[in-house]
Amino acid sequence: MTPCANTCAGHWLSITRDKPSTARYNPPLQLLRPHSLSTSVLFRRLTWLLFAGLILFVVFTFDQHGISNDEEVQHVYGRLLLDFYRSGFTDLSAFDYRNLYLYGGLFDLIAALLEWWGLVWIWDLRHLLSAAFGLLGMVASYRLAKLLGGEPAGFLVVLLLAITGAWSGAMFTHTKDIPFAACMIWALYYTVRLLMALPKPSIALSIKLGVAVGLALGLRIGGAFAVIYLLLMVLLAGGLMTSGWAARWRYYGNTVLHLLPAGLTALLLMAVCWPWSVMGPDHLLQAARAFSHFSFNMLTVLDGETMSIGAVPRSYLAAYLGVRLPELFLLGLLLIVIAALRQRRAILIALRHADAHTLAWLTLVTGALFPLLFILLDRPALYNGIRHFTFILPPLAILAALGLSLTWQQFRGKWTRLTAALVALLLLANTSAMLYQLHPYQYVYYNGLAGSFAEAEDDWEGDYWSSSLREASEALEHYVPDDSRPAATRYKVAVCAEAIQADAYLDGRFQVTTDWVAADFFISTTSMHCDKVLQGKVIAEVERMDTRLAVVKDRRMLTGLQRRPRPAPR
Numbered sequence: 360m361t362p363c364a365n366t367c368a369g370h371w372l373s374i375t376r377d378k379p380s381t382a383r384y385n386p387p388l389q390l391l392r393p394h395s396l397s398t399s400v401l402f403r404r405l406t407w408l409l410f411a412g413l414i415l416f417v418v419f420t421f422d423q424h425g426i427s428n429d430e431e432v433q434h435v436y437g438r439l440l441l442d443f444y445r446s447g448f449t450d451l452s453a454f455d456y457r458n459l460y461l462y463g464g465l466f467d468l469i470a471a472l473l474e475w476w477g478l479v480w481i482w483d484l485r486h487l488l489s490a491a492f493g494l495l496g497m498v499a500s501y502r503l504a505k506l507l508g509g510e511p512a513g514f515l516v517v518l519l520l521a522i523t524g525a526w527s528g529a530m531f532t533h534t535k536d537i538p539f540a541a542c543m544i545w546a547l548y549y550t551v552r553l554l555m556a557l558p559k560p561s562i563a564l565s566i567k568l569g570v571a572v573g574l575a576l577g578l579r580i581g582g583a584f585a586v587i588y589l590l591l592m593v594l595l596a597g598g599l600m601t602s603g604w605a606a607r608w609r610y611y612g613n614t615v616l617h618l619l620p621a622g623l624t625a626l627l628l629m630a631v632c633w634p635w636s637v638m639g640p641d642h643l644l645q646a647a648r649a650f651s652h653f654s655f656n657m658l659t660v661l662d663g664e665t666m667s668i669g670a671v672p673r674s675y676l677a678a679y680l681g682v683r684l685p686e687l688f689l690l691g692l693l694l695i696v697i698a699a700l701r702q703r704r705a706i707l708i709a710l711r712h713a714d715a716h717t718l719a720w721l722t723l724v725t726g727a728l729f730p731l732l733f734i735l736l737d738r739p740a741l742y743n744g745i746r747h748f749t750f751i752l753p754p755l756a757i758l759a760a761l762g763l764s765l766t767w768q769q770f771r772g773k774w775t776r777l778t779a780a781l782v783a784l785l786l787l788a789n790t791s792a793m794l795y796q797l798h799p800y801q802y803v804y805y806n807g808l809a810g811s812f813a814e815a816e817d818d819w820e821g822d823y824w825s826s827s828l829r830e831a832s833e834a835l836e837h838y839v840p841d842d843s844r845p846a847a848t849r850y851k852v853a854v855c856a857e858a859i860q861a862d863a864y865l866d867g868r869f870q871v872t873t874d875w876v877a878a879d880f881f882i883s884t885t886s887m888h889c890d891k892v893l894q895g896k897v898i899a900e901v902e903r904m905d906t907r908l909a910v911v912k913d914r915r916m917l918t919g920l921q922r923r924p925r926p927a928p929r
Contacts, residue, residue, distance in 0.1 A: 394509045402510035406501060409517050413494060413527075420531075421487040422480075423799045425829030427532040430485065431859045432457060437467025438474075443634065454635050461646045463633035465577035466492070466538045482863060486531045489538060493530025496541030497521075500753040503548045507719060508761045515760035516753075519691065522790045525683050525745055526752050528801025532826055533746060535578065540750035542575035546585035547726045547754060553621075554592055554722060555715040558613045562620050569624025576625060577632025580646040581750070584730065586625075592722050593618075599713035651739050658887060658929075659742040663818040665887075665929040668742040673735050679744040682809035682819060684755075687786040689806070691759025694766045727754035743823045797903050800827060812904040821886040825856040827901045827909040831882050832864040834899035835911045839868065853893060855883035876922050881912040888927040 394402075439453035454460045470485050479487065497520050505513035520526045530537045549568035553560045568589075575582030597610045630637045636646065657668050661675055681689070699706060709717050730751050734741070741747065763783070770776045793812070794801045803822050805815035839850065851872040854861045858871040861882050865871070872878055875893060883890040885907050895912030902908065914922065 394511060399510040402514045406510070406514045406517055409514065409521065410494070410497075413497070413517075413521060417487070417490040417494065420799060421490055422483040424486050424531040425824075425826035426482050426857075426860045426863055427534065427824040427826060428857055428860070430482070430532070430534060431857060432459060433467050433534060434470060434481065434485065436462075437464055437469075437471035440464045440468050440634070441471040448634075454638070458649070460635040461649050462535070462579050463577040463582075463629065463636070465542075465574055465632040466534055468632060470534075485534055489532065489534040490530050492538040492541040493526065496526075496530075496537065496544050496753055499541065499545040499548045500757055503544070503551060503723065504757045504760050506548075506551065507716075507723065507757070508764050511767075512757070512760045512764045515691075515763050516756045518787075519685070519688050519756045519759055520753065522685050522787065522794065523683075523688060523752060523756070524685075524794055524797070524801040524804030525749065526756075528794070528797070528799075528804065529746070529749065531799070532802070532824055533749065536746055536749040539575060539578040539581065540753060542571055542578060543582070543585055543726075543750040544753035546571035546575055546582075547588065547722065550585070550589050550592065551719045551722050553589075553618075554596060554718045557593070557596055557715075558610050558617070560617050562617075565617055565620040566624050569621035570628065572621065573625035573628025574632070576629040576636070580636075580643065580650050582629075583647065584733075584750075588722060588725050588729065589618075591725060592718055595721065596713075596718055599710070599718075651737055657742060660818065660820055660887065668740045671741045673738055675741050676731060676734050676745060676748055679819070680755075682805050682815065683745055684806065685786070685790040685804075686806050687763075687783060687790065688756065688759050690783075690786065691762040692755065693762070695758050695762030698762065698765055723754055723757060727751055727758055742820075744820050746823075793904070800903060800908060802826075803903075803908070813906040816885070816906050816908075822884045822908045823886050825860050825884045825886070825909075827884055828854065828856055828860045828882055829864050830901045831899065831909040831911050832861045834901070835869070835880060835882065836864075836866060838898050838911070838913075841868075850879045851877055852880045852882060853878035855881075855889040855892060875924050879913075879915050881914055882909070883912075884909045888929075892924050892927050894921050 436453060436456055436459040439450075439456055442450045443453050453464070466488070470481070470488055473484055473488065474481050478484075497517050500516045500520060501513040504516040526537075526540075546568065549564065549571050553564055553568055556564060572582060572585045572589075575585055593611070593614055597607050597614070601607045601610045626637075636642050639645075658665055659668050659671060659675075660666070661671065661678060684692075730748055734748075745752075767776070767779065770779055790804075790806075793804060797804055800822060802824070803816070805812065805819060809815035809819055835852070849868055849870040851874065852861060852865065852869050853875040854871050858873075862869075862871045869880075875881075878893070881893040881895050883892070890907075890910045890912075893912065893914065894917060895914035896916070897910050898913045899911035900907050900909070
């Protein structure tokens with residue numbers, strides 16, 4: 360056997376060598392053979408180069424993204440949390456501010472602290488900070504993939520996340536979803552590490568898990584998923600790896616003892632980042648109920664059908680994953696499913712002879728599929744596609760990377776491998792070209808299953824974050840001559856989004872107004888046909904791939920009923 364930097368790769372069923380069975384089978388992941396040292400070194404260097412490119416991408420583009428819909432209220436919440444601590448816990452304004460108290464403030468608290476330095480404009484600073492979380496999430500994904508599949512799988516998962524617009528494009532503006540997803544994948548990684556060390560994990564490992572879980576809970580109550588994964592796997596480990604109830608209870612008791620540092624660390628960090636959560640005995644339950652049944656008067660669209668967010672079908676998230684993930688990503692998922700089906704008998708035998716590596720794989724599968732099962736059973740209100748479940752993208756990407764790596768090892772012939780590599784490169788090139796054309800709106804990417812990009816923008820949720828209003832606002836500034844307005848008056852601008860999303864980029868000649876009838880100009884994204892609400896002459900458009908993402912309308916020539924709003928068409 361050749362040396363390998365990651366001996367876990369290819370050893371999911373290594374327990375079968377220690378506990379022989381009379382059954383005849385081929386271990387399903389024996390095909391993921393330990394890689395040669397040269398292969399591991401090559402892919403490790405490729406991963407470093409890829410991360411270097413991603414860091415440069417973040418550094419040179421973080422200030423090109425518009426403010427997202429929720430960003431102003433989230434940052435206000437962070438400032439109020441900071442006031443809570445600065446006042447010696449007497450200023451409770453943060454817990455009366457809208458419904459933000461139902462969420463943790465980890466990201467917003469960090470952003471409020473960094474705002475003191477004043478080195479970067481706060482909105483660009485938030486986007487840089489969010490992107491940093493995104494990169495850290497990719498690091499955790501790389502580590503977990505490498506643990507299970509070696510350096511090639513580690514490289515592939517970083518590559519897959521890099522070409523997934525719902526991750527690499529979203530990581531600048533989805534300042535709640537991406538940081539939460541990053542914390543969740545770190546929690547999953549340390550859960551796997553801890554399971555491999557049971558029943559006596561080190562205190563350091565327990566604390567690291569507690570940090571990841573605590574930070575996830577410090578962002579939203581959905582961090583409880585990480586706790587559920589851990590408890591399920593510990594219960595399963597005790598059931599599979601011990602014999603007799605006496606031994607089983609000793610196993611559980613010892614495990615709980617070693618998990619105390621994780622629990623205390625998680626609780627402390629949650630309390631710091633989300634003080635409201637520990638200010639009442641039922642607060643966590645309130646947040647959980649709100650997360651599960653949160654609904655308000657809002658619409659979403661699914662494959663051309665407009666519906667209330669509380670009436671979405673159980674297939675909503677699965678359908679959006681099918682059209683949002685790149686084709687290469689979907690291919691990897693298909694391949695890992697095929698591999699599991701082909702080796703189903705061996706997998707069942709492996710479960711009966713479970714070892715730490717089997718539990719590691721089960722943990723990964725649980726992290727990817729449990730949220731989908733939760734949606735099927737609980738049916739919460741959903742909107743904005745996969746945004747609220749962005750945290751399942753890293754575990755899904757790891758499974759896809761393992762599927763691609765496993766299938767590659769199965770190929771023996773030169774021409775078979777050449778054909779497979781060519782197909783993968785074509786899919787990669789196609790997705791990369793689309794992301795390049797969409798910049799800086801990569802998060803609106805849809806794959807070919809949704810049709811053309813124009814069809815996808817019409818049949819699925821488009822620029823739901825209204826990030827394109829930044830470019831639209833700048834276009835309005837260029838359209839109006841600098842000396843065209845007396846100094847004492849300003850143009851009134853109606854905005855189909857939050858006022859700050861345009862106001863932050865417009866100069867002193869313009870004033871965002873809530874009086875849409877009196878508005879001189881109208882700025883809107885085309886998402887949910889909001890651009891049809893007000894009439895006017897289209898004077899500027901934000902386009903990508905021959906598709907309008909936002910428009911600017913001049914309304915100064917309109918009179919009477921022409922100036923009145925009308926319902927957006929469905």
